[in-house]
Amino acid sequence: MSPETPQLYLITPPAIDLELFPNILARVLDAHDVACLRLSLATRDEDAILRAGDALRELAHARDIPLVISDHVLMVERLGLDGVHLSEGNLRIRKLREELGADAIIGAYCGTSRHDGLNAGEAGADYVSFGPVGHTALGDGQLVERDVFEWWSEVIELPVVAEGALSRDVVEAIAPITDFFAFGEEIWSTDDPALTLSDLTATLR
Template sequence: MTDDNTPNRCRIILISPPGIAAEAFATKFAAAIAGGDVASVILPPYEMDEASYQAFAERVVPMAQAAGIAAVIVDDTRIAGRVKADGIHIEGGKAALAEAVENFQSRIAVGAGGVKSRDDALELGEERPDYVFFGRFGYDNQPEAHQRNLSLGGWWAEMVEIPGVVMAGSSLDSVATVAATGTDFVALSAAVFSEGVDPSEAVQRANAILDETAPRFEPAG
């Protein structure tokens, strides 16, 4: 989403949660993206085998793309190609990232994760990915964002031009804390997709929090 209605501040990236079937997630995802602006969705494989992961992606990727939302596959470049994903997220370190950048970045976005330290982030940044992700999929089980992710995300936003993504906590109250780091994107999973949460209301509220609290970015150029 790059039209004039794109917010000029931290935006939402949704992360599919662990342990959910494709159809159940599709229902929640449809509700979530009806709630307001979402930049992209990342689909980790968690414990799925290759066939199950591809079936999951085949269900969700077209929904995202029809709504103008970039769909990102994690680590499996073959599945990314088969489902015509918009991006590939690499958790496997610098060599795997370098290979993905060389082979795929001319056609789709290539993001980097698995960061545990500033040195990790800088090493991955040398490969010029499209973003660097601070956090671990499926570990947003505390209300607040992990302090290490906040610290790394804030440092990255201040020092490096490559966009950053910071994983929020399980409470929407953590959205403002993440945005305050100056990061480009806040990643939400449990805060939107947990049992008892209305995904549409959650995304609507998250965007309202960002509208109220997130720093505005300087125009490009």
Template sequence: MSETQTFPGIYLVTPLLEEAAPFLPALREALAAGGIASVLLRHAEMDAGALRRLIGEIAPPVQEAGAALMVACDPKTAREADADGVHVSGAGAPLAAAIKLLAPERMVGAGGLATRHDAMSAGEAGAEYVLFGDWDAPLEGDALIERVQWWAELFNIPCVAMAESLAGAKPLADAGADFIMLGDCVWSDARGPAEAVHEARRAVGETLA
């Protein structure tokens, strides 16, 4: 993830996937729109072998598009499947273990940060980024904007903010988020994922070619 860009990057998060094939067309369409910094793969409960196969199908289009594939899974499986990193919920022992196993070759990000103390602990542990407003520690509206502003003013570690809608991307960008995470509002957009990504990129201040 670049820290030199002048506008927030787009960080896509998948639905909870059981298999890749039904989702790949939407993923490829979103990636083709450009400007995607990272994709977070979330998955249904499955054994390690099935998860490695899922990662193996999702990773090529993501990485070929120049984006990083992060996976919400155990770090050993992510490394074996050649993902670019893992996303960990919380600032405790699992985060420390993932960083110990993967850093600095692969990225480790942290979400599920319910308090400011949790976010600071994740940063001190060596997280590549902190995520606010996600499914494990929901924050909405002014509370999310205030959390992003607080982090952006005090810390250099990149901040990711979860936008529940395309309209929510601009306020979070204005608050200082380095990356805007988008999920269902992209995948369920009636215009298609590509147009949703284009709208998000324009909203955060990127000039499209």
């Protein structure tokens, strides 16, 4: 991929089977040039998060891929992760930067709000993500308008991530105006995630 081509960012399923998922993930990571991996589990069970974090950290770091975790800030240091992705707003970013240090990755999901994205950037986020970009039954049905990405790419230097119900057509349409595409259930819900990711990103090559 050329330097102008958006990079790939993967989001884990909300529940993973540690007997199966690490091997599936490894095949995807070996087949694609992935820039970042996000551990995003629905469970709040500490032991389950720790075991998943240990397994995925080994896979990611062996391939020089940073691993961030959704919201569980205290797990960053315990698991030796690279940072945290905040799924709700940016109220804690300044404090987290002080706690985690300058080298930690801090990302913020900002929904469809350009204003929230600007606030996150000013507070010290390393990237912001907007979504959903495709039609989904989740949430309130509101999609990120294309002009949010257009404006961001023209005015703001902070990297931006497009996520949520990505399709091949959406990827092709937004590719010129985003820095990353974050794929999750779009690939994990299929029989061959590596092949599905190839198909979804075919227009990037």
